[in-house]
Amino acid sequence: MKIFVYNYRKDDEEAFFDLFSNQYDVTLGISEKTPTVKTAMLAKGYDCVSVITSKIDAPILEAFKEAGVKFISTRTIGYDHIDLEKAKELGIKVGNATYSPSSVADYAIMLILMSLRKIKLIMNRAAYQNFKLDGVRGRELPKLTVGVIGTGKIGSCVIEHLSGFGCKILAYDLYESEKIKEKASYVSFNQLISESDIITLHAPSTNENHHLINEKTIKMMKNQVVIVNTARGSLIDTNALIEAIEQGKIGAAALDVIENETHIYYKDYNEKIINNRELLLLKSYPNVILTPHTAFYTDQAVSDMVENSIRSCLLFLEGKENPWEVA
Known part of the structure; x- marks a missing residue:
């Protein structure tokens, strides 16, 4: 064959x-x-x-x-x-x-921890031998609520692995799993985004899920919410995300995927111009982690x-x- x-x-x-x-x-x-x-x-x-x-x-x-x-x-x-x-x-x-769902699941949890502990800012400072503590105090995961949107194989694996951290876990999916209910509480979408300190996305890219995170839904979130996306860039309205970061509504974002990443990720753009202004803007923020669609790798x-x-x-x-x- x-x-x-x-x-x-x-x-x-x-x-x-x-x-x-x-x-x-x-x-x-x-x-x-x-x-x-x-x-x-x-x-x-x-x-x-x-x-x-x-x-x-x-x-x-x-x-x-x-x-x-x-x-x-x-x-x-x-x-x-x-x-x-x-x-x-x-x-x-x-x-x-x-x-293997662990590939993306563990990467998402890594991004959650990096965001909570402000690792990007710490490492950027350390590169220039600035080891001061001001501005880098983090938060502890066991004290927080994590909302998992999408409880398929990867979302379920995230919940399984997160359960060892002692945090409260909320879940949202159109199709609920009895096994998930042992370690997380299914709630409505609106309740999840309004009560979660951290929101991690594990939903597929569909017409219904396009810009699931948008100006309206961001307004419903907690102040200083952390958003992690290792699923698909189209789940987030990038312009709404940028505005909320600049206004201080979103405390941190960690994005392994982003809108319009096709033809950019997996290529060497050193000394070239990248035609994605939103990507470059997000890359400049000290509280935003961008990785080039490598969670699976x-x-x-x-x-x-x-x-x-x-x-x-x-x-x-x-x-x-x-x-x-x-x-």
Whole structure:
């Protein structure tokens, strides 16, 4: 069986692709290039392709259709970078790939702790041998309430790991889990955002969730609230966030994702101009931590992404039930 792999990251994926292609007896076509209308023809002769977060829009899908591609597997949990409606119209199936939830969950908790203890400010000062204590007094997590929006695999893992810190945990999800109720209290969305000292986002990117955090909802939050986003940039209205930070309403923000990050993250922009003013503005604030969509990036997660993408393609090719198929 044959699968064509785009966005191949040799330094961190080579060993896993070698391992799992042998284990599952799969022949791989490999390219470090991003899928485009032009590069889509590299997949000619392959029924399945594996991609990452590159935008797969209608013209690219049409090019894939012309090349004979029948299934697209993204090596990510999120799949909002793929035009699902166009894929359905063309008869191309789409799947995602799950990976170790601890990767993102532990990263989110790390960002919570870094924000509470003002680590960015401490480290920036220390770099210039300024070791004064003024302005860097932090807060202790056991004394605070954490609101977890989204209790899927990652949100559930956050709650599981947070429960050892002794903090009060509130949760919100359209679909409540009985297991979660053992360690967190489900409340309404409005109650969560109004009572939480820290809000961590673990919801998918959907039309309903677009700008879930906005001017109106921020006004309902506690003063000096901490907001952490390791999910999707579209969940937060960036301009509303900036305004609330500048007004002192938001005490700290830690963002592994941000709106309009595509074509910026995972590239070297040293000595280049970045076309994202909001990103650059947030980067300048002492109480905002920005990381380039790396919460997932662990050895176990990368292994899972590669293996499950291959498995998803094989299930499609074999006509079997596919737990990763999303459209």
